[in-house]
Amino acid sequence: MGKILITGAMGLIGSEFREALTPEQAYFAGRSDCDVTSLENILSYTKGKDISVIINCAASRDAEYLQDNPDSGRLINIEAPRNLALAANQIGAALIHISSDYVFDGGRNTPYRETDAVHALSVYGEQKIAGENAVLATAETGIVLRTAWVFSSYGKDFVKTIGRLARERKEIDVIYDQAGSPTYAADFVAAVLQMLPRIKTGSREIYHLTNEGVCSWYDMAVQIVDLFGCRCRVNPIETKDFKQRAPRPKYSVLSKDKIKKDFGIELRHYSAGLRDCVRKIGSLAHAS
Numbered sequence: 001m002g003k004i005l006i007t008g009a010m011g012l013i014g015s016e017f018r019e020a021l022t023p024e025q026a027y028f029a030g031r032s033d034c035d036v037t038s039l040e041n042i043l044s045y046t047k048g049k050d051i052s053v054i055i056n057c058a059a060s061r062d063a064e065y066l067q068d069n070p071d072s073g074r075l076i077n078i079e080a081p082r083n084l085a086l087a088a089n090q091i092g093a094a095l096i097h098i099s100s101d102y103v104f105d106g107g108r109n110t111p112y113r114e115t116d117a118v119h120a121l122s123v124y125g126e127q128k129i130a131g132e133n134a135v136l137a138t139a140e141t142g143i144v145l146r147t148a149w150v151f152s153s154y155g156k157d158f159v160k161t162i163g164r165l166a167r168e169r170k171e172i173d174v175i176y177d178q179a180g181s182p183t184y185a186a187d188f189v190a191a192v193l194q195m196l197p198r199i200k201t202g203s204r205e206i207y208h209l210t211n212e213g214v215c216s217w218y219d220m221a222v223q224i225v226d227l228f229g230c231r232c233r234v235n236p237i238e239t240k241d242f243k244q245r246a247p248r249p250k251y252s253v254l255s256k257d258k259i260k261k262d263f264g265i266e267l268r269h270y271s272a273g274l275r276d277c278v279r280k281i282g283s284l285a286h287a288s
């Protein structure tokens with residue numbers, strides 16, 4: 001097996017791959033090393049390297065910004081996955097592309113399966129659908145991994161935002177009428193690495209991969225405040241009372257049955273990941 005190429009390696013999930021893999025196992029390409037919106041750039045970066053898998057962590061995922069500026073995301077969220085699929089075909093590599101629960105409209109109350117029809121509510125969700133389609137239509141071996149509500153000790157996420165607000169304020173308002181399955185990026189990455197040796201050449205599949213457990217943003221915020229040892233009061237509010245330009249799915253729990261059956265992958269409850277994540281953020285803050 002050749003090496004793994006991680007694109008978007010300086011982002012939240014990319015950083016977890018950098019922690020989990022050594023330079024002997026993987027190439028880590030940030031935007032300045034390999035701008036994935038250009039096929040030429042990707043081919044020049046991959047030239048002479050022995051790469052058997054590309055894991056695409058590059059994206060524009062600011063749903064609020066994209067809602068008002070859709071053009072800014074088209075290249076990175078739609079053209080880049082297609083470019084990576086073309087490049088993967090040329091070098092004989094498999095492509096793993098990360099997608100999102102925002103491909104669904106959230107209009108149901110039982111977990112979404114990979115076979116369920118997609119219907120995005122936001123520009124970001126529409127672009128993620130188009131990116132998935134580009135991979136599945138182009139890659140000779142292409143896996144789309146949909147995940148959701150990702151948190152990490154790296155990057156910008158809900159855990160650090162709530163941790164900061166909880167230190168700054170006496171009370172905060174958090175939405176309680178959206179339900180999802182939070183995902184610890186470190187658990188996600190470990191599962192992807194477990195999958196890699198078992199991906200069959202020629203397979204083109206979608207898989208859902210999140211931690212176990214279901215909660216609202218409010219429930220998660222209460223846990224985070226508690227784990228950080230803050231006294232801040234968390235008030236449950238409805239989505240309609242929180243100003244957001246990009247509509248979110250009200251319910252975006254993803255069924256993991258397919259990935260469990262095909263790869264034997266089981267992720268722990270998100271609360272255990274949340275504990276580890278907060279502990280790690282605390283120890284990093286201590287060290288700096």
Ligand SMILES: NC(=O)c1ccc[n+]([C@@H]2O[C@H](COP(=O)([O-])OP(=O)(O)OC[C@H]3O[C@@H](n4cnc5c(N)ncnc54)[C@H](OP(=O)(O)O)[C@@H]3O)[C@@H](O)[C@H]2O)c1
Pocket residue numbers: 007008009010011012013014030031032034035036037056057058059060061076098099100101147148149150151155156
């Ligand atoms: N975080 C979540 O909650 C979540 C949930 C579901 C799905 N996902 C999906 O997971 C994937 C990774 O997300 P993430 O949270 O790690 O996002 P992230 O932290 O925003 O990282 C994305 C990375 O992509 C890089 N990038 C942007 N344009 C690029 C280009 N033209 N060429 C190369 N790299 C480029 C960014 O670099 P710059 O910093 O230079 O812009 C950034 O480092 C995305 O596909 C996202 O849709 C994330």
